[in-house]
Amino acid sequence: MLILGIESSCDETAAAVVEDGVRTRSSVVSSQVSTHAIYGGVVPELASRMHIEAIDPVVDQALAQAGVSLDDIDGIAATQGPGLIGALLVGFSYARALAWARNLPLAGVNHLEAHICSLQLLDHRPSFPFIALVVSGGHTNIYLVKGPGAFTLMGQTRDDAAGEAFDKVAKMMGLSYPGGPAIEALAKNGDPEKIKFPRSMLKKDNFDFSFSGLKSAVARHLHEHPDMGPDMSQGRPAHVAAGFQMAVIDVLSTKLIAAAKNKNCFDIGIAGGVSANRTFVDILSKRAERYKMKVFSPPLSLCGDNAAMIAARGWEMIRDNQVCGLGDDVYSRIKSVVPIV
Template sequence: MAADTSARLVVAIETSCDETAVAILRGQELLASEVASQIALHAQYGGVVPEVASRNHLRMLQPVIDSALAKAGISLNDVGAFAATCGPGLATSLMIGTSAAKALAIGFRKPYLAINHMEGHLLSPFFGTSEGIRPAIALVVSGGHTLLVEIEGFGRYHLLGQTQDDAAGEAFDKVGKLLGLPYPGGPNVDRIARDGDVARFDFPRSMLHSDDFNFSFSGLKTAVRYLLPKLETVSLPDVCASFQEAVVEVLVTKTLRAVQAKRQHVVALSGGVSCNSRLREAMRAACAARGVELLVASPALCTDNAAMIGYVAALKLAHGESSSLASDIDPNLRLVA
């Protein structure tokens, strides 16, 4: 049975990287979710610059909070708890959000909750479902992480496997850069791949047949780099499609292998790369063929956002949990110890 999370209004802040995000929830009801993107600022550098990110969090956080409050139709006096991402992420970015949430908690004498960014992604496919958190095999795939996790219930997670080098999203962005595509590369690879031949280039499927649930994408990225100088003319659609297919095949195969090994019946897919159209299509087909239920986070919950942070905070409040104001950020925070 889903926990009752209707007791308090929660303001959640997410500043783990380059998105300044604030969400307001009443239990599991999302009243507002505002995001100020910094993609345009960092595009000129080809990636996120920590100093630029933190300075813009400082500049944008108050306006984003004000916008969320206005959209939700509440004031800070109505709020029952304040939450913020405490890790993993960029230290200077994390400090902005946690400091603000702690200050609000102190000022209004309300509980503070430090939330693991990865737990937010992990549980986002369950947000808004009537059943709440259920046993599942979860694939969390983003720019910084690629994890396979067995979920027993809220707060009960077992790490099955993870990337041994590059995360899938990192590989997408690096290949996009090799191909001269605008930052971020991942969405552009996905878009261009729709017109390509997935079988044109036989890229490696690293660790596809290993007897564990770990991943490796560094070799695939290197294979693309070595291929490009050998081509007289580069067919961007074919390279993108063949590369993308290699990533997707490994992700889907290992996820379904974990489902079989753990005798689970639900797959939960989340993280920024879960927006990839080919991954969603292939995972949906593989799950349907095996009679497995697929839960996919909505696109708004896949990239960095505060709604997923507020969802975890609401669940923690419902379970009687809160965090110490003396708790610190952890840029390398793990989902499972």
């Protein structure tokens, strides 16, 4: 079964064709990073307008790369939420109209569940049940994944997401946007032990996160040490980046391994934009090995927002007859969920 996936939750317009939920036939992403970089973050109005301009050619390109036409497509999946309302409306409305015109089933996909499903597109996949971390600019959530579509929230950030903290610290330091790659690159020249930043909620008996205190600690340090030296690629700036990054990695790794031990799982999957941080993946993998656990992470092309993961989750939903009607709408946030551990 071929599913056309469409993603427009934030600042990437993406389309993909996925076969049977596991084989990526094509994946096209039109990024807006260069447009938003001058503002230091995503401007929702600009994002929506750029989605409108890009969506038609992106879908056409995805079909062409897959070597198929709309006549070959068996169903359509589009991000329904969470995300920026204006951006979501572009992709979801496009998909809804296309599904109606072609008489095809439409799956309204939860963006976070789709990130977890990006792991099903790997050649070597985690075995059920496994622990999954969705870590990005907007979310830092831990799930127990018991099977296809069976996601149980175990913990989540109570304030800033990890990716958001990377972006804000990078902005404080005058680094480029997005902040994650800039911080990781600078941290390679620094000593993570030189400047110790706090590890919030590390000893709490739950799987929730908090990164606002860490962000404030970095801000205080920068305020108290305004002279960062003549070279931003080494010295104190590099030590700040390394210390901050290691604080985030320590918290994420500790919570993930604790969640896996709690549920007697030996596979851990990480997905979302921050999973592109190879320093995090390498350190987590080494720490997990001590408990005979294995870490699974997607390639760079599947770490950020993409439509292949939307199609993979949509395939499951359409297979299980979890389809949308013409009256269904997008949503910016997920209703508050009490974590179950």
